[in-house]
Amino acid sequence: xxxxxxxxxxxxxxxxxxxxxxxxxxxxxxxxxxxxxxxxxxxxxxxxxxxxxxxxxxxxxxxxxxxxxxxxxxxxxxxxxxxxxxxxxxxxxxxxxxxxxxxxxxxxxxxxxxxxxxxxxxxxxxxxxxxxxxxxxxxxxxxxxxxxxxxxxxxxxxxxxxxxxxxxxxxxxxxxxxxxxxxxxxxxxxxxxxxxxxxxxxxxxxxxxxxxxxxxxxxxxxxxxxxxxxxxxxxxxxxxxxxxxxxxxxxxxxxxxxxxxxxxxxxxxxxxxxxxxxxxxxxxxxxxxxxxxxxxxxxxxxxxxxxxxxxxxxxxxxxxxxxxxxxxxxxxxxxxxxxxxxxxxxxxxxxxxxxxxxxxxxxxxxxxxxxxxxxxxxxxxxxxxxxxxxxxxxxxxxxxxxxxxxxxxxxxxxxxxxxxxxxxxxxxxxxxxxxxxxxxxxxxxxxxxxxxxxxxxxxxxxxxxxxxxxxxxxxxxxxxxxxxxxxxxxxxxxxxxxxxxxxxxxxxxxxxxxxxxxxxxxxxxxxxxxxxxxxxxxxxxxxxxxxxxxxxxxxxxxxxxxxxxxxxxxxxx
Amino acid sequence: xxxxxxxxxxxxxxxxxxxxxxxxxxxxxxxxxxxxxxxxxxxxxxxxxxxxxxxxxxxxxxxxxxxxxxxxxxxxxxxxxxxxxxxxxxxxxxxxxxxxxxxxxxxxxxxxxxxxxxxxxxxxxxxxxxxxxxxxxxxxxxxxxxxxxxxxxxxxxxxxxxxxxxxxxxxxxxxxxxxxxxxxxxxxxxxxxxxxxxxxxxxxxxxxxxxxxxxxxxxxxxxxxxxxxxxxxxxxxxxxxxxxxxxxxxxx
Numbered sequence: 001x002x003x004x005x006x007x008x009x010x011x012x013x014x015x016x017x018x019x020x021x022x023x024x025x026x027x028x029x030x031x032x033x034x035x036x037x038x039x040x041x042x043x044x045x046x047x048x049x050x051x052x053x054x055x056x057x058x059x060x061x062x063x064x065x066x067x068x069x070x071x072x073x074x075x076x077x078x079x080x081x082x083x084x085x086x087x088x089x090x091x092x093x094x095x096x097x098x099x100x101x102x103x104x105x106x107x108x109x110x111x112x113x114x115x116x117x118x119x120x121x122x123x124x125x126x127x128x129x130x131x132x133x134x135x136x137x138x139x140x141x142x143x144x145x146x147x148x149x150x151x152x153x154x155x156x157x158x159x160x161x162x163x164x165x166x167x168x169x170x171x172x173x174x175x176x177x178x179x180x181x182x183x184x185x186x187x188x189x190x191x192x193x194x195x196x197x198x199x200x201x202x203x204x205x206x207x208x209x210x211x212x213x214x215x216x217x218x219x220x221x222x223x224x225x226x227x228x229x230x231x232x233x234x235x236x237x238x239x240x241x242x243x244x245x246x247x248x249x250x251x252x253x254x255x256x257x258x259x260x261x262x263x264x265x266x267x268x269x270x271x272x273x274x275x276x277x278x279x280x281x282x283x284x285x286x287x288x289x290x291x292x293x294x295x296x297x298x299x300x301x302x303x304x305x306x307x308x309x310x311x312x313x314x315x316x317x318x319x320x321x322x323x324x325x326x327x328x329x330x331x332x333x334x335x336x337x338x339x340x341x342x343x344x345x346x347x348x349x350x351x352x353x354x355x356x357x358x359x360x361x362x363x364x365x366x367x368x369x370x371x372x373x374x375x376x377x378x379x380x381x382x383x384x385x386x387x388x389x390x391x392x393x394x395x396x397x398x399x400x401x402x403x404x405x406x407x408x409x410x411x412x413x414x415x416x417x418x419x420x421x422x423x424x425x426x427x428x429x430x431x432x433x434x435x436x437x438x439x440x441x442x443x444x445x446x447x448x449x450x451x452x453x454x455x456x457x458x459x460x461x462x463x464x465x466x467x468x469x470x471x472x473x474x475x476x477x478x479x480x481x482x483x484x485x486x487x488x489x490x491x492x493x494x495x496x497x498x499x500x501x502x503x504x505x506x507x508x509x510x511x512x513x514x515x516x517x518x519x520x521x522x523x524x525x526x527x528x529x530x531x532x533x534x535x536x537x538x539x540x541x542x543x544x545x546x547x548x549x550x551x552x553x554x555x556x557x558x559x560x561x562x563x564x565x566x567x568x569x570x571x572x573x
Numbered sequence: 574x575x576x577x578x579x580x581x582x583x584x585x586x587x588x589x590x591x592x593x594x595x596x597x598x599x600x601x602x603x604x605x606x607x608x609x610x611x612x613x614x615x616x617x618x619x620x621x622x623x624x625x626x627x628x629x630x631x632x633x634x635x636x637x638x639x640x641x642x643x644x645x646x647x648x649x650x651x652x653x654x655x656x657x658x659x660x661x662x663x664x665x666x667x668x669x670x671x672x673x674x675x676x677x678x679x680x681x682x683x684x685x686x687x688x689x690x691x692x693x694x695x696x697x698x699x700x701x702x703x704x705x706x707x708x709x710x711x712x713x714x715x716x717x718x719x720x721x722x723x724x725x726x727x728x729x730x731x732x733x734x735x736x737x738x739x740x741x742x743x744x745x746x747x748x749x750x751x752x753x754x755x756x757x758x759x760x761x762x763x764x765x766x767x768x769x770x771x772x773x774x775x776x777x778x779x780x781x782x783x784x785x786x787x788x789x790x791x792x793x794x795x796x797x798x799x800x801x802x803x804x805x806x807x808x809x810x811x812x813x814x815x816x817x818x819x820x821x822x823x824x825x
Binding site: 324325326328329330332333336337340341410411412413414415416417418419420421570572 | 618621622623624625642643644646647649651653655657658659661662666669670671672673674675676677678702718
């Protein structure tokens with residue numbers, strides 16, 4: 001007995017980086033290998049969607065680059081500039097993504113107690129966690145980058161070695177923002193408690209992302225494409241030749257790739273990229289050695305203790321006073337959880353920015369400046385705007401309503417062991433999601449139609465359609481959320497990107513398409529009547545089409561709610 | 574008060590609970606013991622209506638939990654082994670929410686919440702988010718939530734995990750008082766001293782089967798050993814596998 005439990009006298013050998021990361025990659029492999037019902041269908045659907053997405057990006061990039069290449073003198077310069085801008089955007093995204101990911105991987109991950117408690121030296125821990133941070137924060141950027149680089153390689157005939165050159169440019173390009181993001185997180189955690197830092201970072205990231213989108217839109221980039229914007233060609237070429245950001249790794253990576261593609265022998269960008277990445281890792285490691293343990297210790301404290309925002313609670317209590325106790329408290333509980341979780345409510349900032357951009361885009365349409373645009377075109381834009389508004393609402397439902405069942409997750413024991421009728425649960429969740437979505441839908445539709453100076457017929461048609469569609473889309477989000485729950489995910493933002501989220505979006509878009517196609521019939525009739533100077537009225541076509549739309553939307557509301565309810569009843573925890 | 578008939582639960586080819594029959598009368602504190610993976614938690618979760626049985630029935634009072642779930646569950650208070658609560662609710666809000674799930678609200682509930690929080694020494698934390706609670710505090714909050722609607726039956730999975738000795742003692746006294754007042758408790762535990770001291774009757778489950786059931790004296794008679802403690806009885810009935818495995822691991 002003594003032999004096995006006796007204390008070892010041999011000093012421990014340091015584990016390899018692969019060993020430290022074993023739980024991570026093994027879990028990932030087992031997730032990939034896991035076989036359950038519908039795995040093949042999911043795989044097929046994801047492959048198709050992935051290929052469609054890649055083909056679309058590749059197709060656009062290929063056409064644009066082939067056009068640039070055909071433009072004498074400035075074509076190559078524009079292509080290089082475009083790559084620099086794309087990589088600069090990637091760099092900004094990577095920096096924000098690394099800031100948030102590093103907080104989880106370095107300070108909040110569940111395996112850290114084991115890692116920090118084990119005799120693993122600081123450098124190995126740093127490199128392992130940095131690697132994990134890079135993978136988690138960069139995979140999406142890499143997925144988008146692959147078809148873009150492929151298009152560059154094909155259009156500029158990069159040859160067989162081009163993929164290796166691209167990889168040699170991308171690897172250090174990913175390392176720099178990862179080190180920088182981790183280091184900034186390290187400093188923040190040493191100043192604020194980790195959970196406060198998470199809130200802070202969520203706000204910074206979402207605020208920054210929203211700000212960038214808003215700024216990019218408000219400066220009206222489409223004006224750059226207008227020839228009258230430049231005094232002469234020389235100005236334009238000078239602008240293209242000048243490096244946009246000479247001290248940014250995006251510029252060096254772009255130069256490295258373009259040098260290879262344009263057969264320019266210049267080792268400087270490669271040197272700059274790799275030496276900077278190396279220096280950053282050393283700098284990051286030194287900071288980790290100095291500040292990690294105090295920061296980690298601080299990260300163990302600091303959960304929120306007191307409740308903010310009690311003022312609105314009295315109002316909510318009064319507004320919901322007429323409801324039965326279980327429904328009222330359920331609605332209040334969901335509202336409290338949403339508004340007390342910074343990672344949740346901060347998404348509203350991004351939503352607000354997207355709406356402003358949407359309205360700005362509609363307002364910026366040149367329909368009523370200068371010459372008279374035909375009535376036909378205005379009506380067409382108003383009609384198609386329904387589709388766009390519907391898509392925006394579907395995306396919002398995917399983000400806010402679809403995860404609501406999954407978010408009950410670990411607390412489901414309580415709901416299932418209590419006498420709460422599941423219909424009351426679905427009812428509460430449905431209306432909590434639907435009411436704000438409907439208000440938003442109506443504001444969006446009425447405002448955009450007013451901006452487009454839509455006729456009263458189109459205004460009424462749009463309002464009726466968007467109301468019916470919103471009721472259906474909320475039910476579908478809830479139903480699909482119950483069919484494809486993600487009980488293990490703690491981050492609500494990840495739930496819409498799951499397989500179920502994808503199926504929901506595809507189904508919603510199909511519904512939207514069907515509604516638009518059915519309504520196209522009376523709208524065509526209306527346009528024809530206007531063309532011949534007749535007054536529009538309630539035609540049999542209109543009645544029939546609206547009947548079909550009402551029926552389809554009613555079915556799309558009732559069936560998902562029933563299916564979701566049945567699925568909830570059969571769920572086991 | 575609790576009746577399990579032919580209760581079975583299968584996960585694919587694996588049978589976690591295999592045709593169990595059990596009856597716990599009103600006013601009894603019944604202990605449910607067994608080694609890890611024996612099927613205790615699965616059984617308790619079926620009784621609470623969280624898991625659906627593959628076969629068999631669970632009756633609370635005279636109501637089948639799967640045919641009349643709302644009536645049966647209204648009589649029940651469930652305390653799970655892992656204290657998962659909503660992190661962004663305060664202790665007071667959580668209890669109010671649970672009471673509402675059982676259709677209760679108003680001043681009576683507020684008084685009840687204050688009583689329970691006082692009893693479990695959580696009153697100073699009533700208005701703080703539960704994410705700042707320790708494991709033991711969360712466990713006490715969940716126990717309070719199972720009592721807030723004054724259930725007739727309590728089903729408890731590992732009640733002592735995370736509790737300090739003072740709270741553990743309080744809980745034991747509370748359970749005894751509750752049972753003496755006519756309530757019924759089915760408790761699963763690994764703490765054999767607790768089961769020995771508290772339970773009126775005990776069932777031992779292994780590989781999904783109930784291998785012994787009765788009072789401590791009846792169990793002793795089943796093993797033909799008059800002086801054995803519950804721990805020794807447990808090891809003998811379950812084949813002492815755990816102890817043998819431990820000895821093998823430790824190289825004895």
